[in-house]
Amino acid sequence: MQGVTDSLTVRDNRTGAEYDVPINDGAIKAADIGKIKADENGPGLAVYDPGFVNTASCRSSVTYIDGEAGILEYRGYPIEQLAEDSTFLEVAYLLIHGDLPTREQYEAWVHEITYHTYVHENVKDFMHGFRYDAHPMGMLMASVGALSTFYPESRNIADEENRHIQIVRMIAKMPTLGAWSFRHAQGKPYIYPDNELSYTENFLSMLFKMSEHRYDADPRIAKALDVLFILHADHEQNCSTNAVRSVGSSQVDPYSAVASGIGALFGPLHGGANEAVLKMLRRIGSTDNIPAFIDGVKNGDERLMGFGHRVYKNYDPREDHQEGLRRRLRGDGRQPAAAGRPGAGEDRARGRVLRQAQALPQRRLLLRPDLRGARVPARDVHGPLRDRPHPRVAGPVVGAGPGQGAEDRPAQADLHR
Incomplete structure (x- = not known):
């Protein structure tokens, strides 16, 4: 969506001077306000906005939210349709690349994620070093940050292929680290990933498997978890997203940046x-x-x-x-466990x-x-300038699950990536 440029005339009552401030996409730049000075050699005006209540920190076409109308869209697709007809890994591909995957793209994407779920054994030793009562979020934050030492090449953020493999690793290994943090808090042994299971089934296995040969996840629970992941896959520039972007702006490796986001998510006014x-x-x-x-x-x-x-x-x-x-x-x-029996x-x-x-x-x-x-606590909201993609679908996403060919998909809007 192209912004319509207009201007705002501001009169400085201290000096009587008037300034024309450009308006683009319903926003003005703080730098333009900084040009307003009481005297030529003094400092310009600053914009004071704790919590980004009315400040846009970026331009984004990834997620569109209209709070008044109750609308949430990923890349132009209503969240209701994606939750009903897509998988989490398909939605993750959509958020990252801007388009739903073709059949070949989806199969390659799932294969990559599936075969990067394992972590180095030293990561397991590192996590074993935490106290028995360590909070799982603290363990997750530390272990994700520690991955930067196992993949030092991740600092080469200018290389597109290198960025891609770090994205794959992050999505693939997060359930492993999260499940192990949970098991640690319960005093249970860590469960290795099972590459024969789906993304959510594998996560459930690592969370709850005990002595059985293979964890048999209830398909309803696996679907519920998959939908839950979709519903919370993205939510504009919230507190943790802003933390990742702020730390990432130093051009640090993505694991260190994401660890900072997990720290923000830990807070009771955000994910906590x-x-x-x-x-x-x-x-x-x-x-x-x-x-x-x-x-x-x-x-x-x-x-x-x-x-x-x-x-x-x-x-x-x-x-x-x-x-x-x-x-x-x-x-x-x-079945509910009988009284006096485990569970x-x-x-x-x-x-x-x-x-x-x-x-x-x-x-x-x-x-x-x-x-x-x-x-009633106010939840964190840090809004971007919203470039809403053109509506792509008038009805349900037909065959949006794995296996649909590109020629069968709705036409895609030209999106900022």
Whole structure:
């Protein structure tokens, strides 16, 4: 989308001087404001905007968000269609390359990801060195950063092929490192990747496999996890994305930059909100205690965590699919463990948390005026200048899953990569 250039006339009441400031795509450059000076030799005006509340840090055609209308699109595709008809690896390819893959591209992409899931044995030794109670996010941040020492060539960011292999390694090895961090916290042995399984099935295997020869993932849970990955694959210039871009601007290797993003994601006002929600639900303890908890939120004694992203004013387009995930979790294909048998306590705990979550309907709480303000945390939003791609599909993405040929796909818009 080409920006329409106009101008803004600014009068400096200190000097009486007037300035014409160009407007491009609904934005003005902070550097143009810096030209406004009280005296010729003094400093120019600075733009003060904590949290990038009204500042665009870049131009992007990757993700489009319209919070008022409840729209989320990846490269012009509605999130609803991608979540319904695509796989996470297909969506990852779309986000990186700008187009959905052809059959050959998809097969090559999956092959690359699958056969880079293993990490060096020294990484395993490194992770074993953490305390038994180390937080998994801290372990993940450290282990991702440590990959830069195993792939020193990753610092050559000017080489396109080199960048590609680092992207593949990052996507492939992240489930391995994440699962091992989780297992470490539980005191369980690390499980190696299984290249015969799909991306999400392999992740579930590394998380939950015990003594069985091969972990048999429930297909409903595997699909739910795949959809969850799609729903959270990208969300504009949020806190962690900005951290990666800021650190990456020094031209450091991508592993160090992504480690900084994981550190940002660790925070309770970003990705850590998920953990804060679970702690909040466990603290509530019972659905009978919810009214008292809501009263505590209203009078400022409690904070309501995890109920919506502030960018969506009316409707979060990811919500319907998240409800589908909740349905899958309520009936995950496993029989509840009998009392006194292994897993019984976990089943009961999971059911209790889910019941509490269902008793706190998001939309109703978010629309209550008595719960506005500081008692409902504002989630991070760092917006780019949005170059919205032309709409590509009028209906569902037909055959967007693996195997569709390029000639069958909808015409692609010319996108900034």
